[in-house]
Amino acid sequence: MKPKTLFEKIWDRHVIDQPEGKPAILYIDLHLVHEVTSPQAFEGLRLAGRKVRRPDLTIATMDHNVPTTNRSLPITDPISKKQMETLAKNCKDFGIRFFDLDSPQQGIVHVIGPELGLTLPGKTIVCGDSHTSTHGAFGALAFGIGTSEVEHVLATQCLQQAKPKTMEVHFKGRLPKGVTAKDAILALIAKIGTAGATGYVIEYTGEAIEHMSMEERMTICNMSIEAGARAGMIAPDETTFQYLKNRPFAPKGEEFERAVREWKELRTDEGATYDHRVEIDASQIAPQVTWGTSPGMGTDITKSVPDPASFATETERKSAELALEYMGLVPGTPMTEIKIDRVFIGSCTNSRIEDLRAAAKVVEGYQVAPHVKAMVVPGSQQVKKQAEQEGLADIFIAAGFEWRESGCSMCLAMNPDVLQPGERCASTSNRNFEGRQGRGGRTHLVSPEMAAAAAIKGHFTDIREWKYLGKERETHATT
Amino acid sequence: MQPLRQETGIVTPLDRANVDTDAIIPKQFLKRIERSGFGQFLFYDWRFDSKGNPDPSFVLNQKKYEGSSILLARENFGCGSSREHAPWSLLDYGFRVIIAPSFADIFYNNCFKNGMLPIRLTSEQVDQLFQKAYRDQPYQLTVDLVEKSVYDQEGLKFFFEIDEYRRTCLLEGLDDIAITLQSEEKIAKYEEKLPDYYAIAAK
Numbered sequence: 304m305k306p307k308t309l310f311e312k313i314w315d316r317h318v319i320d321q322p323e324g325k326p327a328i329l330y331i332d333l334h335l336v337h338e339v340t341s342p343q344a345f346e347g348l349r350l351a352g353r354k355v356r357r358p359d360l361t362i363a364t365m366d367h368n369v370p371t372t373n374r375s376l377p378i379t380d381p382i383s384k385k386q387m388e389t390l391a392k393n394c395k396d397f398g399i400r401f402f403d404l405d406s407p408q409q410g411i412v413h414v415i416g417p418e419l420g421l422t423l424p425g426k427t428i429v430c431g432d433s434h435t436s437t438h439g440a441f442g443a444l445a446f447g448i449g450t451s452e453v454e455h456v457l458a459t460q461c462l463q464q465a466k467p468k469t470m471e472v473h474f475k476g477r478l479p480k481g482v483t484a485k486d487a488i489l490a491l492i493a494k495i496g497t498a499g500a501t502g503y504v505i506e507y508t509g510e511a512i513e514h515m516s517m518e519e520r521m522t523i524c525n526m527s528i529e530a531g532a533r534a535g536m537i538a539p540d541e542t543t544f545q546y547l548k549n550r551p552f553a554p555k556g557e558e559f560e561r562a563v564r565e566w567k568e569l570r571t572d573e574g575a576t577y578d579h580r581v582e583i584d585a586s587q588i589a590p591q592v593t594w595g596t597s598p599g600m601g602t603d604i605t606k607s608v609p610d611p612a613s614f615a616t617e618t619e620r621k622s623a624e625l626a627l628e629y630m631g632l633v634p635g636t637p638m639t640e641i642k643i644d645r646v647f648i649g650s651c652t653n654s655r656i657e658d659l660r661a662a663a664k665v666v667e668g669y670q671v672a673p674h675v676k677a678m679v680v681p682g683s684q685q686v687k688k689q690a691e692q693e694g695l696a697d698i699f700i701a702a703g704f705e706w707r708e709s710g711c712s713m714c715l716a717m718n719p720d721v722l723q724p725g726e727r728c729a730s731t732s733n734r735n736f737e738g739r740q741g742r743g744g745r746t747h748l749v750s751p752e753m754a755a756a757a758a759i760k761g762h763f764t765d766i767r768e769w770k771y772l773g774k775e776r777e778t779h780a781t782t
Numbered sequence: 783m784q785p786l787r788q789e790t791g792i793v794t795p796l797d798r799a800n801v802d803t804d805a806i807i808p809k810q811f812l813k814r815i816e817r818s819g820f821g822q823f824l825f826y827d828w829r830f831d832s833k834g835n836p837d838p839s840f841v842l843n844q845k846k847y848e849g850s851s852i853l854l855a856r857e858n859f860g861c862g863s864s865r866e867h868a869p870w871s872l873l874d875y876g877f878r879v880i881i882a883p884s885f886a887d888i889f890y891n892n893c894f895k896n897g898m899l900p901i902r903l904t905s906e907q908v909d910q911l912f913q914k915a916y917r918d919q920p921y922q923l924t925v926d927l928v929e930k931s932v933y934d935q936e937g938l939k940f941f942f943e944i945d946e947y948r949r950t951c952l953l954e955g956l957d958d959i960a961i962t963l964q965s966e967e968k969i970a971k972y973e974e975k976l977p978d979y980y981a982i983a984a985k
């Protein structure tokens with residue numbers, strides 16, 4: 304048999320029809336739904352008199368719009384409220400399982416999928432959200448779709464898809480101490496550009512990836528879309544299986560053992576080839592900070608804001624000029640001298656328990672700089688509860704952080720968590736686009752550790768030189 | 783979906799690379815549950831100042847581009863979020879064609895679902911069009927999806943490539959859900975063999 308890549312194995316297994324001269328029809332195993340990209344899809348179904356084909360394979364929650372302050376208070380924004388009520392009604396009308404605002408399982412859709420064991424190796428997973436690529440960390444083929452496609456999947460449990468190309472991103476060696484998965488993916492995007500993987504599905508391989516926990520792998524796959532990729536994926540291994548064991552919706556007992564035996568086949572065969580290959584020396588990666596308005600505009604913490612003149616093409620020079628103007632930065636300024644006003648620790652990239660443990664470890668024993676307003680927004684209610692049980696919430700609160708309810712929050716600032724014009728924010732989220740966190744707001748993407756350290760110092764600082772005051776804690780131990 | 787065969791219109795040049803969907807339609811407008819009425823919010827933060835007054839330096843506010851139906855842009859147009867509100871707002875504003883050297887995947891796909899045509903030309907060709915669109919008089923271009931070309935009255939003519947299936951769907955305004963449902967039998971058959979451990983029930 305012809306050797307296949309991980310992607311090809313999952314793809315081939317899910318193509319149910321390949322009509323002549325048309326895209327493949329791909330079966331979808333799991334469809335995640337949230338309040339922002341679904342109302343028009345349900346409306347479309349109603350107009351056409353169609354039903355949801357597999358409500359049992361569809362799961363909904365609310366995350367983008369939700370307030371992160373006290374949940375017992377009424378929602379003040381009437382349009383947000385309407386959108387949330389619309390989702391609740393749609394789920395009820397069409398028989399879809401729904402984790403409502405007051406549910407203990409509520410959270411960012413890409414945090415709760417894995418946490419609940421809904422995300423499993425070999426599945427095809429879609430959601431009306433570009434960061435669906437997160438779920439690829441489990442060896443699933445997971446990608447974001449638009450609202451018309453949400454409607455398509457609701458109606459047919461299938462999608463029409465042209466077969467993407469494959470790219471291997473190989474991280475050789477190990478990440479140095481203080482350098483995280485977030486730095487690895489930011490370094491990749493800085494290297495290949497925000498359109499570097501357009502049209503491709505990335506498979507991440509190499510020693511650095513193999514040694515990562517599931518949560519770190521999710522951070523990597525999450526930001527695949529920021530390199531333009533259709534999806535990102537990592538072959539499942541013992542780390543994956545251990546993580547999934549005993550998750551609420553994961554198979555149990557003998558069924559789990561059988562599933563694992565099948566999932567072990569989900570790896571790229573010896574001799575299989577990718578359409579493109581990129582290699583990165585993980586041991587050479589330094590903590591990253593972005594300086595511009597696109598995730599590819601990043602550099603090492605030890606470096607300075609670049610001079611637009613140093614870029615190769617006219618388009619790049621112009622983009623850099625516009626970005627620096629928006630960001631209010633002067634070329635040549637050392638990254639460590641950039642002062643910040645706000646810190647946001649959260650988003651589907653970095654709001655899981657390990658992220659919070661890592662940030663708390665940095666913060667413990669310190670106080671947030673007087674001019675900085677800092678907040679932690681856990682990715683889900685379960686993460687929040689666990690962080691409170693482990694004492695992490697107390698550490699953040701004692702240091703002067705705000706401790707919030709779960710949701711997307713200031714990652715896209717659809718709810719009241721918004722940057723003011725000109726405010727500069729160290730953010731653990733995934734996008735530093737103009738206005739993303741609030742009109743005129745300036746976003747620098749960093750790891751949770753780097754964000755925590757910036758909150759304390761009031762400016763960016765090299766986490767590798769951090770003096771830890773707290774007691775030793777296990778960062779990666781799973782629950 | 784409204785079919786598209788030929789479109790003649792004024793070209794608006796938007797001279798920026800990596801225009802993301804957050805810029806096309808900022809998040810505060812994603813709370814609406816309707817599919818229509820998004821045109822007024824298109825490029826909101828660029829089009830209007832913080833008090834809501836039009837910024838005269840932004841292209842969409844310049845008189846000569848009024849009524850334009852063809853948007854000219856740079857590399858990686860439509861990157862970022864999957865929000866289909868981006869094509870909805872462009873379409874509602876009046877754009878039916880977007881020309882750029884490259885597009886982000888999800889955005890590219892979303893365009894076709896809404897009867898809009900994203901056209902990839904080479905950077906050199908796009909440069910030429912920018913030069914013309916910058917002149918004092920409005921610059922008109924015709925896009926012909928039947929022969930896969932764009933041309934003007936001055937003898938310029940470029941051909942572009944496009945997936946045949948997407949082209950047919952757009953030419954005829956086809957509903958792709960109905961097309962997939964033609965494979966209903968195969969879907970049902972496939973579902974009989976779904977792994978039992980993928981069934982979602984609290985276990």
Ligand code: SF4
Nearest residue numbers: 434650651711714715
């Ligand atoms: S946390 Fe941010 S990137 Fe993630 S799903 Fe929410 S809005 Fe999107």
